[in-house]
Amino acid sequence: MDPALLLHHYPTSPFSEKARLILGYKQLAWSSVHVPAVMPKPDVVALTGGYRRTPFLQVGADIYCDTALIADVLEHVQPEPTLYPAHLKGVSRVVAQWADSTLFWASMTYSINPKTAPTLFPDEATAQAFLADRKAMRANMTQLRPQDATSAYRSYLRRVAHMADEHDFLFGAEPCIADFAVYHPLWFTQIRTPAAAGILQATPSLVEWMERMAAIGHGTAAPLTSADAIEVAARAEPMPPGGNLLVDSAFQDDHGIALGSQISITPESFGTESTQGELIAATRTHYSLRRTDPRAGTVHVHFPRIGYVLRKVEAA
Incomplete structure (x- = not known):
């Protein structure tokens, strides 16, 4: 197909x-x-x-x-190769759902701040348009304060690092859906907001796992x-x-x-x-x-x- x-x-x-x-x-x-x-x-x-x-x-x-x-x-x-290995079908989807929601919002709230704005937006008008757009999209959400998001993000990174300590990928020798879901908010911190990426350095095994994920590439x-x-x-x-x-x-x-x-x-x-x-x-x-x-x-x-x-x- x-x-x-x-x-x-x-x-x-x-x-x-x-x-x-x-x-x-x-x-x-x-x-x-x-x-x-x-x-x-x-x-x-x-x-x-x-x-x-x-x-x-x-x-x-x-x-x-x-x-x-x-x-x-x-x-x-x-x-x-499968995203959903038979022995991981349940746990990989549960972790992916957590990553796409809880981890994602901790990452975004931590990463997007006045120090990182110059690398995210070419000018103030673009920044204000983006922030206003995303504020409207969050109309029904309760958002973490930056301080709380920072604390949560640090804890989440340590927990994911414990998984990366044991294997090349989060659950074994090959990536599954959980790897792709966990990776993308961390990618944003590392690649899009380098001024905020120092938070990743406390977990070297996590950085090594991210390098393996990035090496997968985007296909053609x-x-x-x-x-x-x-x-x-x-x-x-x-x-x-x-x-x-x-x-x-x-x-x-x-x-x-x-x-x-x-x-x-x-x-x-x-x-x-x-x-x-x-x-x-x-x-x-x-x-x-x-x-x-x-x-x-x-x-x-x-x-x-x-x-x-x-x-x-x-x-x-």
Whole structure:
């Protein structure tokens, strides 16, 4: 199986680095579509219908949101080397979920500060636009204070270092999904905010593990414009439910919302813009909806079940 994989991302996005490294680990070729770091994002919304977090993966007229779901798709596209070794399926996903949330926010709150701003932003106007954009995305979140985030981040780094003391990777001789999820917020501290990277030096085994992760690389990427990506969607037909790149297809109804209903799907916390459309799948692991855009045509947009809220849209 060799579908055309289009990753919509921007170079300094930590979650994008997670996806890029997974593509590299799988030795996959992919198209690199750069998106803006802040709103407005008209080409993004044309494909996702409202979801604005970065990155997302496009395969024809199918749009896969959230790196947790993207990882599952890439595992299906290229099963080896696996992200989910049989003996680690549970613990690796639990650690990845912790890293994508608790560890990530400790890292971001620690790393983005007045000392690191000059390396993050070319000018004050860009800095203020970014900070205002992210503040709006955190409207429903309680954020750590910088002092508390620093203390927590130090503790988390020591705990991860204990794992790296024992193996080349966190759970053994090969990386798993936990490695990619833990790596990307640390990558942001090390690469994007070098003025804050001294916090990593207290854990040498962790730095060595990061070097091994970075050596995986990003696979083979070719640039593609967002306009061309929209044209790809417009020319394609979305894959049928149960026949796409998501493995499970059995309907699991926890909401009393029937397939075919008009629904909205919204992230639980960060970036709470909704995507609306027709519910075409609600399985153990994911939701899928069908929507139509004037430029992109009919697309299927997919979300992981964990971390997202499904609601029925009542007729006006």
